[in-house]
Amino acid sequence: MDFILRYFEKIGLFVLYIINELGSLIIYLWNCILSILRYSVNVNNLFDQMAFIGMDSFYIVGLTGLFVGMVLSLQAYYAARIVGVTYMIGPTVALAMTRELGPVLTALMITARCGSSMASEIGTMKISEQVDALEVMAVDPFYFLSVPRIIASMVMLPIMSIVTSLIGIFGGYVVYKFFLGLNGAVFVDMIYKYIKLSDIYNGLLKAVFFGIILATISTFKGFEASGGSKGVGRVTTQAVVLSSIYILFADYILTSILF
Amino acid sequence: MIILENINKSFKNVKVLNNLNISFEDKKITVVIGRSGEGKSVMLKHIVGLLKPDSGRVLFNDIDLNSINKKELNELRKKFGMVFQDGALFDSINIFENVAFPLRQHLKLSEGDVVKKVISALNDVGLSGIESKMPAELSGGMRKRVAVARALILEPETVLFDEPTTGLDPIMSDVINNLIISTQKHFKYTGIIISHDIEGAYKTADTIAMLYEGAIIEKGDAEKFKTSDNPVVRQFVTGSMIGPIVI
Structure with missing residues (x-):
């Protein structure tokens, strides 16, 4: 009997932890929104973050898009060949990239690359009293550290998502034409025929949400750091894991609403 | 003038500040001494609103830091400078x-x-x-x-120093102490230093206060501390392991 009670107790504690985290996250996001309203955004800081999240992530998201597009084309070929619809490989790759894989993979790669960096950078500042120093100098840490990262992430994720999708489609095209020896013009024509504008902008809208999620969680976790380098490591891991889970969860919700 | 009135603060059921009362005279240097972990840094963080007391008031020129909003607090913080322990x-x-x-x-x-x-x-x-x-x-x-x-x-009107000489060699400690004295003379700020460096306190302070078990147990000039008959103060200033302070 005790064993069953302890089991439910653990579930209850976990649920309370999740509710508590979610509540803290919402309060944190609200404080960031207030900071945006209260102060003008530091443009230099914002551009630095945009360069870090965007330009500096180009190779990693580009490579991800390229290989995923190539694999997608190859896998789609094996299925399409059976039913004789190899001409549908182009739209399959393009739709998968624009609606789903472009935004999600971009978000996950940028979470791994930049989200971890945001959490560890702010975490280190927190434990070395640099965040306290900002507050004592009458500078709102949310305004100075969180807001530029959240806005930059919100702006750059859709752009990087376009990059991933385009490179992915290009990778699919290369495999279609040069490795499978099929007609490249068909690949392109079918994309034009089947892909709608809504597929593109709904995918980009997802990327905007993913950008907000990853930067909000990563910066929030950074502020939770305590207890030295181990604490920074812990919040960095939590930032990446939680951001990834929330991105995948939001992806399902947004897909069911938007498409 | 900065006044801390009946400040109580606990972290996870551990009482750090216990009905703390202290005032800091304008344009003078006050050094608060005490053992590590006695709550000196916690007290300092209350003065600039980095921490809020569980009960009690922090008054800066008669303004209660807990009764003002974030924007007003930030305006007030522009009157403060703070030197953190590791900079x-x-x-x-x-x-x-x-x-x-x-x-x-x-x-x-x-x-x-x-x-x-x-x-x-x-x-x-x-x-x-x-x-x-x-x-x-x-x-x-x-x-x-x-x-x-x-x-x-x-x-700024007030400068707070969190253990300014900790981790420094004696010569560099003296450089920092002299720097505090000379800048205070030049800028005429109210200096609040927390430290466990007794020699440094004697040199820089107009007033010394000792924090023990979350409250101020002695306050006065360097001479008063040198001749204090409070056994806790005596043990601390002489650096003896024998005495009423439990190690």
Whole structure:
């Protein structure tokens, strides 16, 4: 009997932890929104973050898009060949990239690359009293550290998502034409025929949400750091894991609403 | 004048400040001494509103820090400078940008004026030619001096020092103590220092207060501390392991 009670107790504690985290996250996001309203955004800081999240992530998201597009084309070929619809490989790759894989993979790669960096950078500042120093100098840490990262992430994720999708489609095209020896013009024509504008902008809208999620969680976790380098490591891991889970969860919700 | 009135603060059921009462005289240096872990830093963080008391009031020129909103608190904080224990310099920017940071955030100065003020502030603390260095390239003593320059650049009314000589060799400790004395004379700020460096306290303080078990148990000038008959104070100032302080 005790064993069953302890089991439910653990579930209850976990649920309370999740509710508590979610509540803290919402309060944190609200404080960031207030900071945006209260102060003008530091443009230099914002551009630095945009360069870090965007330009500096180009190779990693580009490579991800390229290989995923190539694999997608190859896998789609094996299925399409059976039913004789190899001409549908182009739209399959393009739709998968624009609606789903472009935004999600971009978000996950940028979470791994930049989200971890945001959490560890702010975490280190927190434990070395640099965040306290900002507050004592009458500078709102949310305004100075969180807001530029959240806005930059919100702006750059859709752009990087376009990059991933385009490179992915290009990778699919290369495999279609040069490795499978099929007609490249068909690949392109079918994309034009089947892909709608809504597929593109709904995918980009997802990327905007993913950008907000990853930067909000990563910066929030950074502020939770305590207890030295181990604490920074812990919040960095939590930032990446939680951001990834929330991105995948939001992806399902947004897909069911938007498409 | 800064007054802490009946301040109580606990962390996870551990009482750190226990009905703490202390006032800090304007334009004088008060050194609060006490053992590590007695709540000196916690007290300092209450003064600038980084921590809120569980009960009690923190008054700055009769304004209760707990009764004002965030914007008003930030306005008030512009009257403070703080030198953190390890300097708390921003490690991603160079020394020039660290010292210029408060100027860029709060004053609309031309770049030429910013350069002039930063160079002058660094000269005041005996550092020049290190503007382009990163904080990690400096020694502990230099980082503290840069932190002093940054804390003083807006010419605040009150400057708080969190263990300014901890971790420094005796000579560098003396340099920092002299720096505090000379800058206080020059800028006429109210200085609040927390420390466990007794010799430094005797040298810099107009008033010394001792924090023990979350409350002030003695306050007075250096002479009063040297001749105190309070056994706790005696044990602390003589640095003896025998006495009423439980180790």
